[in-house]
Amino acid sequence: MKKAQILERIHGIYEYSHLWYVVRWFKDHIWHPILYRTTHRYHMLDLRDAGNGYDIGWHDSDSQILQANFLIFKNYVEKENPFVVTDWEWDEPHRTAGEEIKTLYKWWTEDRAKEHKELAEQWDSRNLSWHTEETAEGYHRMVWTGDDTKDLHKREQELYEKDTEMLVRLIKIRGYLWT
Numbered sequence: 178m179k180k181a182q183i184l185e186r187i188h189g190i191y192e193y194s195h196l197w198y199v200v201r202w203f204k205d206h207i208w209h210p211i212l213y214r215t216t217h218r219y220h221m222l223d224l225r226d227a228g229n230g231y232d233i234g235w236h237d238s239d240s241q242i243l244q245a246n247f248l249i250f251k252n253y254v255e256k257e258n259p260f261v262v263t264d265w266e267w268d269e270p271h272r273t274a275g276e277e278i279k280t281l282y283k284w285w286t287e288d289r290a291k292e293h294k295e296l297a298e299q300w301d302s303r304n305l306s307w308h309t310e311e312t313a314e315g316y317h318r319m320v321w322t323g324d325d326t327k328d329l330h331k332r333e334q335e336l337y338e339k340d341t342e343m344l345v346r347l348i349k350i351r352g353y354l355w356t
């Protein structure tokens with residue numbers, strides 16, 4: 178007997194018996210929960226995979242929100258192949274959303290990293306020295322002796338605001354992120 182015939186016969190035997198319900202219960206309540214807790218962890222986000230600004234250690238919640246949302250978005254573009262599966266020329270809203278997806282993906286994977294790297298290099302090139310002095314009351318206070326960094330703080334704020342703008346843009350197109 179061929180494999181297909183054997184499987185068909187087995188299926189016919191337990192399809193309407195109590196064994197079918199036992200096998201179904203086992204799959205739903207034992208097998209799938211084990212799979213989803215071990216190998217098929219679709220419900221888990223590993224921010225280490227987010228790239229683009231992630232480093233090991235503590236991250237504040239505002240950074241985690243940005244990283245998590247764009248990790249989901251990056252996985253969508255890279256793993257679900259939306260430009261192969263979906264017809265983005267179907268109507269004007271789809272065309273707009275398709276262009277926005279391309280723009281956001283390019284920004285997240287290329288442009289943002291470049292902008293933040295340039296800022297980090299500027300921070301590294303500055304004199305960031307300080308020393309402590311004792312006050313009349315006997316306390317120690319920190320005295321800044323390095324370069325003026327107001328321009329770098331302003332640039333950091335601009336990048337933060339751009340991150341927020343792009344996150345809002347991503348949220349606006351989330352209805353199109355399915356295949």
